[in-house]
Amino acid sequence: MSGHFTHHGGRLADACARFGGTASDWLDLSTGINPESWQPTAPFPVDWQALPDPAALLALERAAAGHFVCDPALCVAVPGSEVGLRQLARLLGLPGLYQRLAYGTYRAAFESAAPVDDLSHLPNRATTLVLGNPNNPDGRILSRDALLSLLAHQERHGGCLIVDEAFADCKAGWSIAAEVAPGRRLIVLRSFGKFFGLAGLRLGFFIAPPDVGDDLRQRYGDWPIHTAALAYGQAAYADHAWITATRSSLEVRAAALDSVLRRHGLTPQGACPLFRLVTMLHASSVFEALAQQHILTRPFADHPNLLRFGLSRDDAALSRLDAALGKASHGG
Template sequence: MARHGGEKSDWIDLSTGINPVPYPIGDIAPNAWAALPDAAAQDGLIQAARAFWDVPHEAAILASPGASSLIARLPALWPKGRAAIETPTYNEHAGAFDTHGWDVVTHAPEKGVTVQVVVHPNNPDGRVWDADAFTAPFTIIDESFCDIAPEQSHIARTRRDDTIVLKSFGKFWGLAGLRLGFAIGAPDLIDRLASLVGPWAVSGPALSIGRTALMDAAWTEATRARLAQDAARMDGLFSAKGATLVGGTTLFRLYEVDDARAWQTRLAQGRVWSRIFPYSERWIRIGLPAPDGWDQLEAAL
């Protein structure tokens, strides 16, 4: 806004991969705000999560105030060593391991690597990982964007003692401000992670909204269909302007263009914000607009 003008209400932020049509939260009981989160509410959320993601009975589930809270703490589960995080990918994982004093390598695991981290589907290119790619003693699989394609989930691996799967509530349900995320894995690992997160980590309203949303199968099915249609519409708009689809998910698209910075600037002149990357002069990532934002996006293009 400082550079291109306008007020916040004039802009649409497509630099994220958040569902622009959030889950309707409805009324929240006053007690959810007034009291500390109780065990029954927490158990209700966990059971809903277990059912929604078809979590193996051998695995434990931890709810937290956002997946980022978990990402920041995961490196503390093991003695510092070497972590493999292939790039390009979401950079907070490498940042967390680096902060904890780990040696981070940006290629496939090799001898001496303790932990491998993958984002599945990957951000920003949408890469999905086969199980045979997980070769380190411990694996963290960030499935923050996997709810658009549940058949691709590696949740079945959480019955093992060497895997943690992360889930983000903010992306698919479009409620990033709620701050809700999940870690799923072996009970020993999840218990140790819970001790780092601390008690009453998830707010009463988040417990209530999360449980209701995870149980709403009709909304989930309709949302997956709408996101797929909107992603196809986005591809049509950008390909007509000369962009080439590189990858992504139905929550965000990654295009190759002649000059990513010039494209970002042109879109910004139309009050549309996008994401470009320091490691590529030709990649631009675009989230989906809300239903009332398509005209503005088309005008900016």
């Protein structure tokens, strides 16, 4: 299976080149991005000729911190959590640890990185442990107590815990951003694009102790966030009615996806409503069969028995997946 599709989702140009069609022909289920994005209730102007306003950056970070329920002074906006993690790994300068089934950038970000198979048996040395919560791609949730226990281990040995909460907006109780504090070796990553469905804005956040946050601000300079991201981010985080309604609607739509998958003998895994993971013997064959019908899912190079499905935009798209799975399962 081509590495183009196993590295990240959203490779529609590669899909068109290999399987034909144009982007408009495809149903892209390869990402964990909300297909119903946040939009302003009324258009607001974005002045592309002006440099990003420092006051707007502070306002964005305050709005985001209110949503994350953390200290605004510890909230640092960055141009995407993926690139931010790479910068953070260089800043910390420690070997990285990651779970074997996890987001690929955890491994790629660190100069020296290794998988850990059992979180209850971490090495007794200084490392940076990176965990997704919810984890991508299996949607597993670690409890607050479990995360704080891992943090205590990392701190005893001079290490650090990074919790990637890229998908945590889906449920308020998942985040431990409030636990970040000066002197603590805990850093939380947040992503704007997943839940709000605007990944193209490239907006993310670190909730970090002051020494780490100050260093990150220096590395990104005076204008880390472009003008549109400043405006959209501040307005979206203040839209509490949309956030509440979207959390409920995502659960309903995830349940509908579960029903379709189960109808075809597949067992959906994960608590995150933005995606579901399934285990099957011939995942690569199902990926290919769906791609032949212009439906893009997410395979994994190191886990050839896994396939991840993102949410469909509407009932018609879900029905299309239902029919395509029927054809795939019968080899038609």
